[in-house]
Amino acid sequence: xxxxxxxxxxxxxxxxxxxxxxxxxxxxxxxxxxxxxxxxxxxxxxxxxxxxxxxxxxxxxxxxxxxxxxxxxxxxxxxxxxxxxxxxxxxxxxxxxxxxxxxxxxxxxxxxxxxxxxxxxxxxxxxxxxxxxxxxxxxxxxxxxxxxxxxxxxxxxxxxxxxxxxxxxxxxxxxxxxxxxxxxxxxxxxxxxxxxxxxxxxxxxxxxxxxxxxxxxxxxxxxxxxxxxxxxxxxxxxxxxxxxxxxxxxxxxxxxxxxxxxxxxxxxxxxxxxxxxxxxxxxxxxxxxxxxxxxxxxxxxxxxxxxxxxxxxxxxxxxxxxxxxxxxxx
Numbered sequence: 219x220x221x222x223x224x225x226x227x228x229x230x231x232x233x234x235x236x237x238x239x240x241x242x243x244x245x246x247x248x249x250x251x252x253x254x255x256x257x258x259x260x261x262x263x264x265x266x267x268x269x270x271x272x273x274x275x276x277x278x279x280x281x282x283x284x285x286x287x288x289x290x291x292x293x294x295x296x297x298x299x300x301x302x303x304x305x306x307x308x309x310x311x312x313x314x315x316x317x318x319x320x321x322x323x324x325x326x327x328x329x330x331x332x333x334x335x336x337x338x339x340x341x342x343x344x345x346x347x348x349x350x351x352x353x354x355x356x357x358x359x360x361x362x363x364x365x366x367x368x369x370x371x372x373x374x375x376x377x378x379x380x381x382x383x384x385x386x387x388x389x390x391x392x393x394x395x396x397x398x399x400x401x402x403x404x405x406x407x408x409x410x411x412x413x414x415x416x417x418x419x420x421x422x423x424x425x426x427x428x429x430x431x432x433x434x435x436x437x438x439x440x441x442x443x444x445x446x447x448x449x450x451x452x453x454x455x456x457x458x459x460x461x462x463x464x465x466x467x468x469x470x471x472x473x474x475x476x477x478x479x480x481x482x483x484x485x486x487x488x489x490x491x492x493x494x495x496x497x498x499x500x501x502x503x504x505x506x507x508x509x510x511x512x513x514x515x516x517x518x519x520x521x522x523x524x525x526x527x528x529x530x531x532x533x534x535x536x537x538x539x540x541x542x543x544x545x546x547x548x
Contacts, residue, residue, distance in 0.1 A: 240471040241290060241370040243270045246358045250366055250390050252315055254383065255409050260293070261308040262382050263374045267291040270370050272351055273359045279335060284345040292374045302340050305347060309336045317355055330354040366390045369470045372436055377503065378428035383408050385433055388459055395463030398445070400456045418444075418454055426457075431500045434489050435482030437461035441491050479504060 243266050254262060267290035272280055282290075284298060293301065316329040335350035351359060368389040376382045387407065391397040399407065405415065414420045426442055434440045440461045447455040472478055482504045486497050498513040505512075 241267075241270050242367060242470055243370050243373065244273055244362065244365050244367045245269055246362055247364055247366050247390050248320075249317070249358050250386055251407070252317055253407050253409050254379075255311070255314070257308075257311055257379065257409075259377060259379050259382060260291075260304055261311065262379060263291040263293070264305060264308045265312065266373060267370060268349060269359065272349065274361075275351070276360060277351060277353055277356060279348050279350045282347045282349065284340075284347070287347065290370065292371075298340055298345060302338055305338055309333070317358065328354065332358070367470060368392075369472065371472060376432050378432060380408050380410075380425045381428050381432035384429045384459075385436065388433070388437060388461070392464040392468070393466050395461050396459070398456055398458045401454055404457050421454075427496070430492060431496050432503060434492060434500055435485050435504050438485050438488075440485075440489060 249269075254265070257265070264287065267287060268282065270290065271282070284301060287293070287305075288296075288301065293304075295301065295304075312333065313331060315332070317332045320327040331352055332355045333349055334352045335348060337348040339346050339348070366386065366389050368385070373382060373385060376385060387399070388397055404410070405412070408425065410421070410425055414425070430440070430442055438461060440459065443458045443460075444454045445456040445458060446452040473481075483501065486492070486500045486504070489497075492500065494516075495513065498516060499509055501507075501512045502509050
């Protein structure tokens with residue numbers, strides 16, 4: 219017998235074992251306008267894992283066991299002391315953010331913290347964290363009229379903080395297949411160092427490169443284009459992203475590891491934007507291989523193919539000489 223938890227689509231067998239877990243993150247688009255300044259990828263995973271379970275819980279206190287939150291966020295280190303430190307740093311950074319909303323005209327604005335309770339209890343037999351959403355932040359997670367939605371697993375498996383933020387932003391336009399960010403917004407929302415402002419090479423290398431490599435498997439036909447302004451040197455004034463739009467009722471749930479990986483590899487191989495080296499790196503990340511593994515294998519295959527051609531050519535030349543010799547003795 220299979221039991222289904224419909225909120226997060228967790229499938230259990232009759233013995234209580236988990237068959238498959240598909241956790242969705244869903245929140246008001248306003249949350250995407252808040253730069254997560256100085257957040258590490260681990261802290262982003264923890265924060266959005268919490269967000270995934272706080273939806274439609276109103277102002278009630280929600281309890282997360284350490285093991286539950288580790289599982290949701292795919293947290294690798296196992297020591298509880300280190301885990302508590304990471305949770306505390308995540309909360310401290312959240313307290314430094316100004317969540318809020320604004321009217322369509324932009325004239326009315328509100329700012330507030332997101333959580334009023336964040337209690338870590340590590341001395342309990344089963345350590346846990348109690349979290350409560352601040353009343354003014356409730357519209358970000360409850361009774362949503364519009365929303366951003368995506369799979370937690372896809373988000374948490376991204377390695378780069380730039381790729382994670384770009385993923386969230388693009389998912390806000392998933393049914394249109396197009397997003398444009400001015401240079402100012404791009405730098406602010408992705409929390410890019412100001413030292414990169416006049417160094418487009420650094421933006422290409424450290425920001426755009428991981429975004430292309432990590433998001434191409436998830437967005438079919440992804441392209442990233444710089445928009446140039448007028449004036450001396452044609453300065454970059456913004457960045458546009460295009461991809462094949464998702465259907466409004468598209469299913470964000472995993473189709474199973476094999477099918478998910480197959481689709482990601484298809485998106486990589488059929489993307490005309492990535493260089494061969496970028497495709498190899500993207501494949502390594504999808505398969506969880508050491509970077510360079512796919513390139514090493516591809517080059518070995520090319521060398522083997524080249525050696526085979528040389529051997530075949532030598533064989534053909536030898537046969538031709540033999541035939542020529544037989545002809546002379548005829």
